[in-house]
Amino acid sequence: MPNLHDLIVIGGGLVGGAIAWGAQAKGASVVLLDEGDIAYRAARGNFGLVWVQSKGAGMPPYAHWTRRSAALWPDLAARLRQATGTDIALHQPGGLAFCLSDEEYIERESLIRRMHNESGDIGTRMLSREDVRAMVPGLGDEVAGASFCPIDGHASPLHLLKALHETLAYRPNRKVTRIDAVPRSFTVHAGTETYTAPKIVIAAGLGSRDLAPMVGLHMPVSPLQGQIIVTERMRKIIDYPTHLLRQTDEGTVMLGDSQEDVGFDTTTRIAVLKKIADRNTRIFPALKDASIIRMWAALRVMSPDGFPIYEQSARYPGAFAATCHSGVTLAAAHALALAPAILDGKLPDDVASFGSARFEASRAA
Template sequence: MNRTRVAVLGAGIVGAACARELSRAGFDVVVVDRGRPAGGTTSHGEGNILVSDKGPGAELELAKLSLRLWPQVVAEIADEDPRAAAAIEYDPKGGIVVATTDDGARALTAFAASQPGVRTESLSPKELADTEPALTREVTAAFHYPEDAQVQPAGAALALLGSALRHGARLRCGTEVVGVSVRKGRITGVRVPGEVIEADVVVNAAGPWAGQVSALLGAPIAVRPRRGEVLVTTPMPGVVRHKVYDADYVGAVGADSGDLRTSAVVESTWGGTVLIGSSRRRAGFDDTIRPEVLSAIAVKALRLFPALADAAIMRAYGGFRPYVDDHLPVLGEDPRLGNLWHATGHEGAGIGLSIGTARLLRELLTGAEPAMPVAEFTVDRPAVVAEEAA
């Protein structure tokens, strides 16, 4: 019996997660990427798996689904390849969100109370000091989110992709999609230099480049890049114990302006380095590192962790998030072109949401009952099929 052929466009973490789910479900999967696996946005992320930054609605439900699935997926990969699972560096360390003004405290308290099904713990000043000794004492409210976790993003993507390959998927690196093959209003394959890769289903998982890819395929969607930068210190084991961020971060994530927005986001890695973010701005695909952006990030981080004033910065990096105006992922079949599916638009949450997105895609393609409602992620909503994408 012939298996359904699926071409997944993009070998970042969302594409890798989709390839794994579909290959395990019996689909004949090929992953196509113009570069290398995890070589784009995925390798420039912090690896967050968060519920703490998401208000009530579909994205929070997807985050909760992903949060439940991540430990299962890590355990499954560990059974296949313990070294690959170790490279994921899955760390359910929890997160702490703080406010430093009275208005911020009221907003943070209301936000924490609005998140259905999310565990939160209000921390007293003493509890906060015991939990994060290096954190500033000028805090007006603090909430612990014990369910927040972290992974090493490139390691996680490669582990997911490796699992997909073990289940029969194939990988085409250095292969750029240049066109599409269509018959009777349905995609039958994607054109790459010198050939057509035939497919019964094409999944656009190209992250910030999904808008460009969708236009190339003839069904444009309004996914655009939103740039961010991160500072990385030399190893400072034990200085920062959780992911800690100022409540302003939630506002920066939800901001619609293309102007620069910064907020204090500080966390450590397994290796002891401290990641300091974050920024958001719309700059197209300009990958220039701007010193003034790094400076603004550092200033806000020092207000949370004054001890970082003596930290040695080892490097800085930046990347592009796949941005949609309504701040929701895009998941589902494109009504304008049969056999074309999209799995993109997660902005800065793609690492955490990748596992849940892949599970929903597999359920939709197999006709199973989705694990959660997906109506808010549809391709034909106004923010996705926007005028500028037409």
């Protein structure tokens, strides 16, 4: 029997999951095809921040898109809870980025000023050594201050992924190997199965690079490794997410955030983990006594300039590309703004500058 749908989404990570969920919530018949455990899956190895304060320096549309997503997040969390009963542990109390020297403080202050001047005021401010200690007890002597953004937050990325998948026609272990395309009609081959729809979204993370040309799109993404440490459950040490550390509802503390250009390599390295642990114990000396219960490495999905790619194929209208390296942060925009626009056949104006034309040189190469 042919599998006919309104929309096929390839890639069951956070980007594909959010778009598929948003489209289904609008009444579309959607199938979500996912390669499964064997693939590289950033959605299962990430830090869980809904992070706004430093996103989009030099690219105001990205700052505004991120802010829009942060504003939509409470609605997405509430709707997922209503649909599935899953609490994805969203908290948006504001986020802190600690500075461990006066030089770091000055550098951060200049970034925050730049963001303000380029993209407008969202209440991000610098906190002095004294101010940050009044907000967060137990900080190490080296903490020289912090930036604070009132709309930053965090959530459980695994609960989010589970909630997105739960109500969808989610098909794991379906590696897509071929797409037969004509404008507004796409037949997708995954093993012995075929699926057909007038619209298709390529959101296969690092797998998108190979799939995109099949529908006239260009997604030159590459991996950037990040490593994470998780401690045992601890008494509450902080109420706010930070870009290096966050405490989950269960009490474990997650520590990051490394960036290693090592290709498709997901092995952890002691030198990298040590650097993560060193910096975080300088911020919170109490962490020195915590036991580590887990460590892992996962691969971010990066475009050449680090900004998202959203595009509709000029050659095969109805085929869309979607990728970014902040799939948690942008999940709400993907579900509640991008997905309805895709169903209407046109990307939102907010993302007009995220096409792949900016990578023409790499396409030619």
